[in-house]
Amino acid sequence: MQKSSHAAFGDLLIVALVSATIGLAFGSLSWGLVIGLSIWCALQIRQIEKLRNWLHQSDTTPPESQGHWGEIFDDLARLQKRHKTKTKQLKEIIVRFQQSSSALSDAFVIIDNHNNLEWWNLSADRLLGLKASADRGKPVMNLLRDPRFVRYYRKGNYEDPLQLPSPVLNETILQYQITEFGFGDRLLVARDITQLVRLEQTRQDFVANASHELRTPLTVISGYLETFLDQELSKPIARAMTQMQIQAHRMENLVSDLLLLSRLEASQHIADENPINIHRMLRTIVHDAEILAADKGHTITWEADEEYDLLGQPQELHSAFSNLVFNAVRYSPERGQIDIRWWMDQQGGHFSVKDNGLGIESIHLSRLTERFYRVDEGRSSSTGGTGLGLAIVKHALYRHGARLTIESQPGKGSLFSCHFPVEMLTKIAKS
Numbered sequence: 001m002q003k004s005s006h007a008a009f010g011d012l013l014i015v016a017l018v019s020a021t022i023g024l025a026f027g028s029l030s031w032g033l034v035i036g037l038s039i040w041c042a043l044q045i046r047q048i049e050k051l052r053n054w055l056h057q058s059d060t061t062p063p064e065s066q067g068h069w070g071e072i073f074d075d076l077a078r079l080q081k082r083h084k085t086k087t088k089q090l091k092e093i094i095v096r097f098q099q100s101s102s103a104l105s106d107a108f109v110i111i112d113n114h115n116n117l118e119w120w121n122l123s124a125d126r127l128l129g130l131k132a133s134a135d136r137g138k139p140v141m142n143l144l145r146d147p148r149f150v151r152y153y154r155k156g157n158y159e160d161p162l163q164l165p166s167p168v169l170n171e172t173i174l175q176y177q178i179t180e181f182g183f184g185d186r187l188l189v190a191r192d193i194t195q196l197v198r199l200e201q202t203r204q205d206f207v208a209n210a211s212h213e214l215r216t217p218l219t220v221i222s223g224y225l226e227t228f229l230d231q232e233l234s235k236p237i238a239r240a241m242t243q244m245q246i247q248a249h250r251m252e253n254l255v256s257d258l259l260l261l262s263r264l265e266a267s268q269h270i271a272d273e274n275p276i277n278i279h280r281m282l283r284t285i286v287h288d289a290e291i292l293a294a295d296k297g298h299t300i301t302w303e304a305d306e307e308y309d310l311l312g313q314p315q316e317l318h319s320a321f322s323n324l325v326f327n328a329v330r331y332s333p334e335r336g337q338i339d340i341r342w343w344m345d346q347q348g349g350h351f352s353v354k355d356n357g358l359g360i361e362s363i364h365l366s367r368l369t370e371r372f373y374r375v376d377e378g379r380s381s382s383t384g385g386t387g388l389g390l391a392i393v394k395h396a397l398y399r400h401g402a403r404l405t406i407e408s409q410p411g412k413g414s415l416f417s418c419h420f421p422v423e424m425l426t427k428i429a430k431s
Contacts, residue, residue, distance in 0.1 A: 012040065015106075043234050080178050087136060106191045107174075113184030115139050127190050129168035133230045140188070149176065151423070163193070173197045200265075208262035211255045219253065222248045242398070250386070257388040260319060261371070264395040273311040279304050281314070285322045286340065293329045293338075300329075302340035308425045310349060320396040323389040324353040324416045330355035332413075349420040356413040365406050367395040393418075400424060 016033065023032015039215065047069045054063050055071070062073035071164050107124035111117060117130065124130045135143055141150050144167060152162045158178040166172040173194045181186045225245045233241065286302050293300065310317065328338045334356045339354045360368070364375045372387035389406075397404055401421050408414035 012026060013385060018084040030174055049232050049408070098228045109190070109290070110189040111140050111188060112185040112187075113182075115141065117143070118185075124190070127166055127169065127172070127174060150174065152177065155421070163197075166192075204262045204265050207258055211262070214251070214255050217425060218248060218252050222252065233353050254388070257392060261392050261395065262389055264316065264392065264399060267380040267399065270313050270316070270399050273424070274314065276310045276312055276314050276317060278309050279306075279316055280431045281321065282340060282342065283368050285318070288322065288330050288413045289325050289338070292317060292326060297331070297335045298329060298332060298338055299335070300340070302418060303350075304342040305344050307428055308344045308399075309428050316396040316399065320418065321353075323393050324351075324418075327389055328353050328355040328357070328414075328416075330353075344357065344425060346422075347419070348422045349425050350416060350417060351420075352417040354413065354415045359410040359412050359414055360406075360408040361410055362408075370405060 007167065009069065016037065019032045019036020020029055022036070023029040026032065047065060048053065049074070050063045050069075062068075062077040066072055073104045086143075105123055107121065107127045109117060109120040109124050109128070109130070116139055117135055118137075120128075120130050120132075125132070130143065141153060144150075144153075146167065148162055148164060149162065152158075162176040164174055164176065166174050170193070172192060174190045177189045177191070179189070181187060188374065225241055225248060229238065229241050229245065273371070282302055282304055286300055289300055290298075304348045324341060325338070328336075337356045340350075341350075341352045341354075343350055360375055364373075367373050368375070371391045374387055393406055395419075397418055401424060403419050405417045405419065406414065407417075
């Protein structure tokens with residue numbers, strides 16, 4: 001193209017010189033230049049018209065031309081050929097992608113930056129009930145109207161998948177996962193996890209039934225142990241009976257936690273939302289914590305926002321909050337400082353428990369909410385913990401659309417925080 005521009009400049013210079021020479025021969029330099037340059041301009045306009053007609057016809061054969069215009073036509077023809085080759089390759093890739101995605105059992109939906117449906121595969125028709133003839137270009141939230149999906153879609157944080165029933169297939173459970181790409185576009189993947197849910201339900205039912213069946217023999221054992229300990233016994237037998245009673249009580253706590261965890265796992269969402277008096281709940285938890293910490297001399301402080309309470313299930317959140325507070329009491333050395341706080345900001349409501357205890361190494365933090373995971377086996381056994389407390393906290397929070405964060409450093413204590421979305425807050429009515 002640079003060569004063509006030089007050739008065009010050379011042609012213009014030759015035309016000007018020839019025109020000037022002819023003009024001088026006839027005694028008028030200016031008229032010679034005007035006529036010569038006018039003819040040159042007319043020829044250029046003719047070539048431009050050829051170019052325009054060729055581009056409009058999309059013909060692969062460039063028009064015949066000489067000089068720099070011939071070079072331009074040849075360069076554009078080569079570019080056009082490369083462009084068509086690229087376009088053909090891209091079309092083949094798109095067709096293969098559509099064919100391969102249509103063969104997948106998972107639903108794939110592409111959503112544009114205006115939240116409108118742009119494309120989806122055949123599985124999306126079956127699992128989500130989308131119809132290509134009627135739904136293309138419509139807002140996704142007009143077609144997938146479940147309030148839980150709408151909240152999940154709008155919050156913009158898609159780290160954790162969402163599990164919901166299919167909008168069109170009875171007894172089919174879908175797992176939604178959204179990934180952002182491009183400039184505000186989204187890829188929605190819906191996977192049928194009905195079989196996995198049924199297997200998990202079988203496991204939960206087994207744990208719940210086994211735990212429930214253990215309650216009766218444990219109650220009988222604890223009753224007889226209490227009766228025996230009321231009698232005059234020799235020291236070795238009394239010591240053995242006392243240890244048996246402690247372990248029986250620990251098993252009762254384990255069974256209770258297993259039953260609670262099974263109930264929490266049975267559903268990902270709470271059935272109904274009730275206003276919870278956070279002040280009253282924290283007062284009760286702190287009172288129980290002070291009794292638990294009576295022999296350790298802990299200092300326990302608490303403060304709560306006076307304008308906002310929570311919506312949710314009181315029993316579940318009481319269990320979650322008390323687990324965090326009681327863990328701080330159990331695992332903090334004597335005369336520790338424990339700070340409990342409830343507050344709100346633009347992101348939502350927050351409950352935190354901070355202690356200045358032994359702390360936890362970073363390699364353990366990501367696994368603390370696993371069932372029966374213990375940082376220190378000996379220390380956990382001595383405190384009487386079941387290893388299910390943080391798993392209960394995690395599932396109780398998840399059912400309320402909340403999440404748990406953990407910050408800890410060895411020798412500097414730990415900070416456990418529960419973060420609730422704005423929609424779970426309610427203003428305290430002023431009397």
